[in-house]
Structure formats: structure tokens, C-alpha cells
Amino acid sequence: MSAQAEQTLVICGHGMVAQRLLEKLVVQPQRPFERIVVFNGEASPAYNRIQLSALLAGDANEDSLQLQQPDWYRHNNITVNQGDPVTAINREDRTVTTASGQTQRYTSLVLATGSRSASLGLEGESLEGVMGFRDLKDTRQLIQTSQRHRRAVVIGGGFLGLEAAEGLRSRGMAVTVLHRGSHLLNRQLDETGGALLEQALTERGLSIRTQTSPVALIGRNLVRAVQLDDETLISTDLVVIAAGITPNTELAREAGLDCERAIRVNPQLQTSDPQIFALGECCQLENQTFGLVEPGYQQADVLAQVLCHSDSQAAFAPSTIPTRLKISGIPIFSCGQTDADAETESVIWQDYDTNRYCRLLIRDQRLTGAVLFGETSDGPWYNERIQQADDISPYRAHLAFGKHYCEAA
Incomplete structure (x- = not known):
């Protein structure tokens, strides 16, 4: 058996971003890893965390949250160890040890350990309830x-x-x-x-x-x-x-990896150890950490190419990601700047009867931000204008009414 065929990828954590990485790995034309082993600290396989609020509200059931069926992992030769988190990394021997005492060798190691609710340091935080x-x-x-x-x-x-x-x-x-x-x-x-x-x-x-x-x-x-x-x-x-998150960096710190607020990585998601990578909420690129799933997905797409192609030029570059939410059925969208400064002007449209609100921020005839409440269908178009820095002068008077009015103008 060749050395390449003996290569093993170990992934610590099995959230949505780790699952995205697995799905991108198995469709790569070159798959250098004979084995992929996942150690999951949770007892359940990867699930859609975004739907936890729907589960809490009674609008979803647990089965609907599952991202893949067990047969998918078997078919792709992926071993998932549930409820058995990695507790130590031996970088010299290239092994990890788990809570149950398992030892697993790795060729490459990915840390996808996520985050936890931030502590407020309040007296009584340890109380039951x-x-x-x-x-x-x-x-x-x-x-x-x-x-x-x-x-x-x-x-x-x-x-x-x-x-x-x-x-x-x-x-x-x-x-x-x-x-x-x-x-x-x-x-x-x-x-x-x-x-x-x-x-x-x-x-x-x-x-x-x-x-x-x-x-x-x-x-x-x-x-x-x-x-x-x-x-x-x-x-x-x-x-x-629910006042912020703290990246889970303890495993990386104890292994001697370079950490600040989170595990420091380069644009290829590589840590200070060339054989160890990190992505998602536990990683930090320059001064930026990532609390949303979308940049984590972008990181997974890049890392799949980096792991499978030694000469890959793929690199993760953080971008401004619009926020699209629905709270209690109320759609909300925001992108770019959300508050005016000395150099911006605001275009505001509000319908009190339907409880809809739109605020657009403009600098030098360029859209720099958008806040939409109650009606968000034009949000992606506004975000595109922000990213492309279009001159809005020809349709500025119609800007608050959205894409179709502006295109007609």
C-alpha cells in the first residue's frame, strides 16, 4: 500500500462547517486520504443548528435537522465517533487522544471545535437553571x-x-x-x-x-x-x-498552537503547525473571527481544495456578508454600514401601516449600507450595489423603492 493511500485525515468537531468540509472533500477529483475520521463531542451527528430556534418553538422536529443519513458516511468511508471529543494532540507523533482513551494517527488534522456561549463573569452563573x-x-x-x-x-x-x-x-x-x-x-x-x-x-x-x-x-x-x-x-x-460567543481554543492552546482570541490561521486555513488546519468559529484570520455559518462554508470550500491539491492556490478572503434574518416571522436584512457618519447621507422610506422600513446610506453617490425591516426582497440587489460601488446618480430618487423602480428609471 502506498504512503499516499495510507494518509488519514482527522477532524475534531462535527458541526455544520465540518460537515460542509466533508461534503466538499468527497467530490474532489483527487482524494489523497484513504481514511477520514471524525471525532464529535456531541452525541448527535452533524445537524442544522440554524433550525434549533424552530425546534425550540415547536415548528420543527429533530429528524428534520439531520444533515446526512448514516449510510452517507459509510458510503464515503468516513468514520464518525459520536460523543467522543479529542482531548489532546501530540504534534510530534501526529496523534490525537480522545475522552474515551482512543488514540488515532493523522496525516492532516482539522480543528472545527466551534464556540460556546460567552461567560459574563456574573455571580451566580454556575447556578442550576x-x-x-x-x-x-x-x-x-x-x-x-x-x-x-x-x-x-x-x-x-x-x-x-x-x-x-x-x-x-x-x-x-x-x-x-x-x-x-x-x-x-x-x-x-x-x-x-x-x-x-x-x-x-x-x-x-x-x-x-x-x-x-x-x-x-x-x-x-x-x-x-x-x-x-x-x-x-x-x-x-x-x-x-446569549450575549456573544467564545471560540473553543483550549485543545489548540494545550498543543502549543498560536492562538489569540481564536486559533490563528493563514488564508489557506493552516495553523502555526503545517499539518494542522482550523476553520469556523474557532479560527482567526488576522484580526477577524467568524460567528456566522456562511464564512465557515467559504472556508470549508477553500480547505477542501487545499487538502486535496498540494499546489492549490485557493485562499480564503473574508468578505462583507449581508445579514438576512427572520425573527418571529419578521424579515430583516442589513448589509454594509448601518449607521450614518459625517460623510454619509441617508435615504429613508417608512410605511407605518404595514410596518415596513428602509434606510439606505450613501457616500459620494455610492451605496454604502442598507437596513430593511418588514420587506427584504430587494436586499440582495442593494448588497450587489454596495459590493460593486455603482454610481447611483441616475436612479437615486427611486433608490428606496428597489430594483425594479431603479431599472425602469
Whole structure:
């Protein structure tokens, strides 16, 4: 058997990005790895994490989240070890050791260890009833808790926090959202868009407090209340922390790989060890980390080529990715700049009857940003204008009405 045929690729982690990598690897014309071995810290095979909010809300079932059937892995000679995460890397011997004591040699190693909910450093975070909303296990626990209790506090008014809050509300819980920013989704929406979202969610039954921070979680063994910075106490049976993520870098750090906020990689997703690669939420390219699935997919596409072709020129270049969300049925789209500065002008269109809102930011007759609320069908066209830096002068008066009006003009 040739040395090339004996090559083994080991992947640590089996989330959506790792699965994308597997699917890109198996269709490459050159497949240098005789074996691909995946060690998954979760008990379930790769699933669609984006649909966890639908599962929490009761709008999806677990079977619908599965990305591939077991036969697919067998057919492609991929061995997946469920619930057995890698706990140590021996770079000298090129082996990994797992929680169960398995030792596996590798030719190339990919770290796709993802991230976890960021700790806020609050007193009481270790109490029972305090949790994150990151994976299937969390979602199952939230569903069980909603069946026994009636009060919840969600810390974080970003997308994940609002999805958790809406899911718990739909299961009958009284939910309070705490957000330290001036408005909800402050990274994706401007102040008006955030206010419209708050109004819509409040009408659906959520209690929302912006510019508010918790200072402690109160309870003996179980969480019983959240203390706010104005000394208010909110009684609760459950606290969900959804205020950012922390990349899982412990495995890489203990192996001596170069890490900052996350595992440092070059544009070929290679770490400081030439045989080890990283991608997804656990990696960092220059000063940028990645919390969305789309750049992770782009990384997987590049890494599949790099792993299968020694002379590949494929390289990952971060790009501005538009945000397209739907919260409680309300479509939201944003791309580029979301708040005006001294050099930008704003074109604003708002329909109070239908609760639709559009804000476009312009600099030097070029579109630099778009915020859409309630109607987002023109979002991709606006994003294209931003990326191509078109001169909008010929149709500026029609810009807020979308693609068809502008093309007609």
C-alpha cells in the first residue's frame, strides 16, 4: 500500500462547517486520504443548528435537522465517533487522544471545535437553571424546562437571544429580554429598525429592557432572580445567556498552537503547525473571527481544495456578508454600514401601516449600507450595489423603492 493511500485525515468537531468540509472533500477529483475520521463531542451527528430556534418553538422536529443519513458516511468511508471529543494532540507523533482513551494517527488534522456561549463573569452563573443556547442538548433542556416552569430571562438582544426568547414564549413562558445596547440587534439594525422590532416583539408578548445589564444571578442552588444594575430584581426560573460567543481554543492552546482570541490561521486555513488546519468559529484570520455559518462554508470550500491539491492556490478572503434574518416571522436584512457618519447621507422610506422600513446610506453617490425591516426582497440587489460601488446618480430618487423602480428609471 502506498504512503499516499495510507494518509488519514482527522477532524475534531462535527458541526455544520465540518460537515460542509466533508461534503466538499468527497467530490474532489483527487482524494489523497484513504481514511477520514471524525471525532464529535456531541452525541448527535452533524445537524442544522440554524433550525434549533424552530425546534425550540415547536415548528420543527429533530429528524428534520439531520444533515446526512448514516449510510452517507459509510458510503464515503468516513468514520464518525459520536460523543467522543479529542482531548489532546501530540504534534510530534501526529496523534490525537480522545475522552474515551482512543488514540488515532493523522496525516492532516482539522480543528472545527466551534464556540460556546460567552461567560459574563456574573455571580451566580454556575447556578442550576442558568444555561446557553448553542446546541441540541441546550435546546432539549430548554424545552424540558419550559414544560415545568413559567418564567425566563434571556440576557442578550442579538439574534440568538431573540430566537431563544421567542421560542420560550411560544411554549408558554413569560420571557424578559435584557439587552445592554441602545436597541435590539444593534449590530444589524439602526435605532429606528431596532425600535420597530422591539415594538413588534412586545406586541407578541415579550418584555424587553434595553440599556440594561445584569449584575448578579440570585439563588441558593437554583437560579431564582436576576439583579439589574439599577438594583431591580426580576424573579425567574430560568436564565439563558446569549450575549456573544467564545471560540473553543483550549485543545489548540494545550498543543502549543498560536492562538489569540481564536486559533490563528493563514488564508489557506493552516495553523502555526503545517499539518494542522482550523476553520469556523474557532479560527482567526488576522484580526477577524467568524460567528456566522456562511464564512465557515467559504472556508470549508477553500480547505477542501487545499487538502486535496498540494499546489492549490485557493485562499480564503473574508468578505462583507449581508445579514438576512427572520425573527418571529419578521424579515430583516442589513448589509454594509448601518449607521450614518459625517460623510454619509441617508435615504429613508417608512410605511407605518404595514410596518415596513428602509434606510439606505450613501457616500459620494455610492451605496454604502442598507437596513430593511418588514420587506427584504430587494436586499440582495442593494448588497450587489454596495459590493460593486455603482454610481447611483441616475436612479437615486427611486433608490428606496428597489430594483425594479431603479431599472425602469
